[in-house]
Amino acid sequence: MRVFVTGASGWVGSVTVKSLIREGHEVVGLARSDASAQLVESLGARAHRGDVTDIKSLQAGIEGCDGVIHTAFIHDFSKFQENCEIDRRAIAAMGEVLLGSNRPMIVTSGTGLFSFAPLATEDMAVPASAPVPRIASEHAAEALMKKGVNVSIVRLPPSVHGVGDHGFVPILFNLAKQKGVSAYVGDGSNIWPGVHRLDAAEVFRLALEKAPAKTRLHAVAEEGVPFKKIAEAIGRQLNLPIVSLSADEAAKHFEWFAHFASMSNRSSSQKTRDLLGWQPKQISLLEDIAQLDYFKSKN
Secondary structure, three states, X not given: OEEEEEOXXXXXXXXXXXXXXXXXXXXXXXXXXXXXXXXXXXXOOEEEEOOOOOHHHHHHHHOOOOEEEEOOOOXXXXXXXXXXXXXXXHHHXXXXXXXXXXXXXXXXXXXXHHOOOOOEOOOOOOOOXXXXXXXXXXXXXXXXXXXXXXXXXXXXXXXXXXXXXXXXXXXXXXXXXXXXXXEEEOOOOOEEEEEEHHHHHHHHHHHHHHOOOOOEXXXXXXXXXXXXXXXXXXXXXXXXXXXXXXXXHHHXXXXXXXXXXXXXXXXOOHHHHHHHOOOOOOOOHHHHHOOOOXXXXXX
């Protein structure tokens, strides 16, 4: 297949490109800069210049392709709601090109949308009234499903880890360095699911190759890692005290990240494993954090 991948130079997108090419697919990767284009081409893909705010570039990238994997997202939390709406418009625009065909489109979402549930499963749909801006991506995908577009959703956990991680765990790492302690909230029993980015990439590829339309998938290797253990692993890395904070103390310590630090999001991926034949092979989140070079940049 010839596959259009957005976010092709990103943390998950770049390894998804590698997985696709390794399995014989041809990849056209969205690149928003010269540096991104150079990275995309170094992976063996063809770079297509544009970005998620440029609708025409997105639609042009899909022309001549047999499928789409959408991993791009603007990770600027100071404009989170705005960026979620940008994602909604990007998904809708790409779906327009796919109308009337059976070409698959894989959209990225997050298991964190279901932190209210004791266990997040693939069968769950996001409530229309959920007070989380990120629901925009799933609602955009669901709107396309109703129009007959062959769309599936891959939900990623809060931690998509690997050497060079620049997501939620490094935010905690940097906060610990700044504050002089590695902290957790209360007894730290709230849990984060996790997946290594190489395992996540396999879910995206397999979803493109195998998933029926309207499928929801969870790229989750570990159902839940206690937040206290994550804080302890970071504390050991930095040789810092590990402390428990009250809710009020946590709000001051974690600032805008306090919601995520207290979030509990046990998530299952059993149906994804059964449907795709996916079995995670990489090391666990805590094993990854323990590596001395974990926080070093690496593509």
